[in-house]
Every structure is written in C-alpha cells, then in structure tokens.
Amino acid sequence: MTTIVRRHLFGPGPTNPYPEATEGLARPLLGHLDPVFIDLMDETCERLRAVWDTRNARTLPLSATGSAGMEAAFVNTVRPGDVVVVAVNGLFGRRMCEVAARCGAEVVPVEHAWGSPVDPERVLAAHSNPSIVAAVHAETSTGVCSDIAELGDAVHGASDALLLVDAVTSIGGVELRADDWGIDVGYAGTQKCLGVAPGLAPFTISDRAFERRVERPRSWYLDLGLLGGYVGEAGTNASGGARTYHHTAPVAMVSSLHDGLGRILDEGLDNVWARHAEAGEALRNGLEGLGLELFAEKGYRLPNLTTVKVPDGVDSAAVRRKLLERYDIEIGAGVGDYAASVWRIGLMGPNASPDAVALILSALAETLG
C-alpha cells in the first residue's frame, strides 16, 4: 500500500495549503442545497470578489481545475469565426490558442520569447478588430509576470474586444485588480497562492462580457448561463429559493476555499502580496549568491515562482530527485524547450516565508555541492 509522505511543495503548484484550508476540508459534510452550505457558497463568492478585486456579480468557484476555467472562458465567449488574439509567452498562452481554436475561433497568436513579458503594442498590432484579446498574467512555465493594467488600457483604448486573462498563478500572490485593469473574463486555480488543494477554478465575468456570451455554448457543464442558478444570480439570496440544482457542488472543496480565502483576507491582501514579494526577493538573492543564474527577464520576475538556469554539466532531474528523496522537497522542472535546462521554484501561499527560503537554499547548496 502507498504510504503518503509529507513534502515541502516548492514547485509550480500545488503548494502546501494554509492550515485553515486543510481544516475546511475536514468539516462535517453538508448537503449541497443545505441552507448553511448555500450561505457558505455566497460567502465564498464574496471572498472571491475581494481577491479578484471586482464587483462582478458573476464571480464563482467553478467545480474543476484551472484548465476548466480556461475552457469556460472561451466556450462561453467565442463564436465560430471570431478573431481571438492570444499573447503567447509560454505554455499556458499556447494552451489558450488550442482551447480557443476548438471553440471555432480564428486564433491570432502573438509569439513572444519565453522568459519575456507580453508586449501590448505587438498584441494590439496583430489585428484591427478582434473579438477577444487573451493573455496570461503570471506565466507558470517561465516565471514571468506581464503588465495586465497596461494591456487592458491598450486593448480597451483601441477596440471593443473583451480582455480575457489567466490569473491561475497570480491570484493571491501578486497584485491583481480585475475591475481597474479592465479584465472582462478571468479564471484562476486554487492550488497556487490561494493555498488550497487543486480542484476549483475561481472565475469572474463582467456584465458586458456576460451580455455578449454564447447563448448555448458547446459545454453544458461550463455554461455560465446555467451556472447562474447554481450560485444564485445577482440580487437573489441563497435562502431566497433562487438556487437551482445544476451539478452537485464539491462541498468539501468549497468549504476549504472559503476558509483559505478567509485566512488571506484576515492577513490582508496587501500584506499577503508583500510577504510573497519578500520571499521571492530573498530567494532570488540567495540563488544568485549560490552562483546560479535566473531565467526570467529582470523586472518581470514573479515573486512566487522563480525560474533558475540549471548550471552546465548538472543533471537537472538528478538534483530534483535528490531534493525529493533527501529533503522531501519538490521543485519543478522546466517546460518545453527548457525542460532540462530550467528549474522552477515556487513559494506560494504559506510557503512564502523566510523559513521556506532558508530550507530550499540550504538543501540546494548541499545538493549542488
């Protein structure tokens, strides 16, 4: 039988959860239409509005992982033949292209070098009249943070396009302001800086985007029109009887997210971002102190996910294996062309701490000799 061990999850996600999120998982299970659960769901949606920094009524945890958030974003907004401009600066931008194409979009990818941020001017120049412009805020494959405020200004200043943003790795770790930045459709995941297990996709959509949605999208499960009843449409209250059955809510996961978000909001978003920033800076300094070279472009490095070049002559996989076997530390390999030449070290949620920084630096120093 498999023996479960306790690991330090310092990779690109999942991270170790906040203790509050773990406790939330173990609460007595409620029926998914129980009035108490419905109140818990309402509160969860309210807390999600806070971490997205949005007033969007339609802000909810989709019952699936971040990729389902991506699918929901495109399947509800793309009609066959729509032009969708996608800023691609890593794996997840590429995935957006694939998902949009499957929804029938005429995809216009704007390729950027991996390791560099999205360039709004190039994105804008790619097409004169797109229906949607899509970008990844925090590219987990490269450790790069793009300036979504700048992209939002550029897109909304030049066209009527919807701005669709992947915030899987940014939410709860770096500044994110859905309304101020003009994000029309946003999706995220629970397993990174929100410090909750994988399994839900926090999602938000503006009224403007919702009004332009596909009436009968190809996906029944992710149809936002139907999901309105699942979480209760704006203005209807949980106990008011407006809730309808769509699918069985993953009650334990919603409860865990509720408590994890409570933990973050109690600390205060500004403090949480500052904690991630400090941990990231300490890690980068420490890695450079070990003689290692960082991968992502300076000025655009994510604090919560640091990419490091594997030194010449070092076997990337062997180092990761040693870290796991000797220290119970997981770090990530690179992705695509950088699979063997880059490591990805995540300090997310509760792991954004001086202790975690000290642990990973000392283990790496010993392992590298």
Ligand code: PLP
């Ligand atoms: N987008 C980004 C930026 C991600 O980092 C990930 C996962 O790591 C996803 C999308 C997909 O999320 P999931 O693996 O939860 O389906």
